[in-house]
Amino acid sequence: MNGFTRTVMRTVLQAIPTILGIIVISFLLLYLMPGDAVDAIAGMSGSASQETMDALRDTYGLNDSFIVQFFRYLGGVLTLNFGTSISYSAPVLDVIMERLPSTMILMLTAFVIALTVGIMVGWAMAVFAGKWPDRLLTSTSLLLYSAPNFWVGLMIIVIFSARLQWFPSGGAETIGAALTGWGWFLDRLKHLVLPSCALAAFFVAIYARLTRAAMLEVLRQDYIRTAAAKGLHPMLIQFRHGLRNALIPVTTVAGMHLGNMLGGAVVVETVFNWPGIGRLTMSAIAARDTQVLLGILLLTSVVVIIVNVIIDWLTTLLDPRIRS
Template identity: 80%
Template sequence: MRGLFIIGRTTAQSIPTMLGIIVISFILLHLMPGDAVDAIVGMSGSASKETVAQLRETYGLDQSLPMQFWNYLSGVFQLNLGTSISYSAPVLDVILERLPATLTLMLCAFVLALAGGIVIGWAMAVFAGRWPDRLLTAGSLLLYSAPNFWVGLMIIVLFSAKLQWFPSSGDESIGAGLTGWAWFLDRAHHLVLPSCALAAFFVAIYARLTRAAMLEVLRQDYIRTARAKGLHPMLIQFRHGLRNALIPVTTVAGLHLGNLLGGAVVVETVFNWPGLGRLTMNALAARDTQVLLGILLLSSVAVILTNLLIDWLVTWLDPRIRS
């Protein structure tokens, strides 16, 4: 019953947040100079005033801003995100077509960042003050300070151009006609470099956070008690130390979903990955506000759902929260 109460309370709290996101996103996007009709006219070269006026009337851009917002909000409540002007298709269909590629990239990068950061942070805490700690600290600071596009370009230069181990762009081999296991391996081969580029920044964050949490936990009284009982050092570190140190790491990791999506915009552009990142850049160039609003809305829903999942995970990790 308490779990259902927590879910209901979190859901109720998310409704005003979603409304605020919709309002702010709508206003900010409509403050951009120009609109989709201006982009269409610019790509076509020229158009008469009558043609421009007809296009604005067709797409509802001749209406006042409050009326456009009301029409959009009414459509959202009916699960209708509008029609993309640049793609001439429902916005939801356009997003769902690109969503699997972005989710795959984000999931792989998230798992890689979390696993790599925890392992590196654990090693830094175990060898605190010695040369492995200093070496790993320098490496994590480098990853933390380097922007995603630079990391992506350096990865392409080293592992694609020089060593030729991995492809530099795309999500599959064009024209290969692969199926089954060969197709899966080909997709995984293309996924390695963009996942590493997207995860690099977050590996550094989780490593530093795990190190600090582990050092704090290893100084607690119950750790000294476990050592006095003669438990194996690895059992103490993993069962009693690392599990409690993962609580702040897990909480911060849930908050980074939005950052992962923002980083995916840059990484997908560098690696020519056909996901929501490239769709966002194309929609910005075409002033397709309906697509941009749809991406922002679905991203916000994903962040809220992830935070709910993280709350449950933290509750499982820390029995004190359940009590």
Template identity: 55%
Template sequence: MSALARTARSLRRTLLQAIPTVLGIIILNFFLLQLAPGDAADLMAGEAGSATAESMAALRTRFGLDNPVLVQLANYLNNLAHFSLGFSPRYGMPVMDLIGQRLPGTLTLMAMALAIAILIGLALGSVMSFFAGRLPDRLLSIFSLLFYSIPGFWIGLMLIVLFSVTLGWLPSGGAGTIGSNLTGWAAIVDKARYMVLPATSLALFYVAIYARLTRAAMLEVRSQDFVRTAYAKGLSPVAVTLRHVLRNALIPITTMAGMHIGGMLGGAVVVETVYSWPGLGRLAFEAVMGRDYTVLLGILLLSSLLVIFANAVVDLLQTWLDPRIGEH
């Protein structure tokens, strides 16, 4: 089977699985949020300080909150059919526009965090597998598992204390220097300075997972016959590790990376709140506090689509790493 045929087959299989999954997620999320106490009208009327039965009823009628649950679900599905995520009563703007403003920040943060976690995890796992059972292996195992055991918000606060308060190297929060009007390379550097701490804080939890997984995978691959054959051909240890061992060890790493996209979206809620990063995680937290369930439904739907897309990319990557996968 050609590479193009394997790719098309993998994409077709992913799409067929994604359609019922997305429908199930939409309906399940909708009914789960209906069980939550209160709504946006309660909070908005309370903040106005002049909540009356008439004003509450007017708000609920305006935003369709007084309709039966099944009617609200039908209206929501009708909006989705017209590529609309509805209107946010809290922010007074379409949910699609609101999410579009926050999405780039979260995607950039997650991409940087995932890159940091995979690169450090691969490096630590490779060293641990080379010194398996010896002192460096044990020390690095303890070091990596330390970050796995510490809560993410505490790591974030300690990074702020060390690098922002004590050393003064990096900003403690935000997404860029206010009023700087930087462009080009200077703007990229400024953005990167604000992203280092939240991305690192989000990544450290996953470093231990990738390090241990890389160690186990590389030890297993090294025992295979094709690796011994590569050594017998006279290839150097570095060439064998990069061309044979590491490539095959990447298959479980990519699988876990695809599964961790959803976890990173959840972790982004804490990290973006700690660092005041304007992203989807912080928007989800604000939507929960403001009882703006229309926004929350949009974020949950988009998060589901991101996870499905990430797993489709992982399937394609694994097909490239091991062509035999696409044949099953």
């Protein structure tokens, strides 16, 4: 059994109690939340008799005890049946899978932007440590770190959409354009740029600061001085010997931040009107659709676990000592 297989098996075994704990805690918190989907339906319709509301609760099993509802849901999860959405009148899995690809595209794009820009900015900060480029980039990183996602998103819309008119202000594609092929791809790409940059801004600051600290630590090591004494080019030393070892903590932290990126996607998708899991979550909260909320929490947890497996594998590639 190779190292990657052992990593996968270990992560899967650790994931089983984690997922079970997520199901229990999420179900309990949503059960204790005031109101239910029937109350939301009555509020949207304007009026409903108590008999009608009681009949709806009996139909959807909302009058059953916590234990009965929990084990009914748990039994459904074991058979990949996440229930039926009351507000959408459709299977929860179908509702989520319709929105999940858009969120995954947004998150992966933001993740790549955050890692690439953050690592390169952190490398530049370490190379010019104590000089004006370092101070300028540090100040910019602190601004991105302290600014909330919704403010960054609004400023990006004002500058690049309202003022410069380079990119559309929201949505995933141009409505009514009926584009196909290369034109459809470019249209989707233009709509993706602003929300992905807004989502990545906070994480660019984190990865830049972390890369800077790790690079400064690595560049003080004895093997770096030995490589310089052998006459290797400074750029080769910085990238091959310095940056590669500095990426180990950055890669580990990046996997841990994926859950935070999912949380940030809720705000960004709302600001940019992006049709993904974030907007679906807000709609489900407003409609008290607990089945959809439970499905989102469970499936996103599985996505985070899968990404952590990939991050562990990348870490073993960067550091041969972990494989041994």
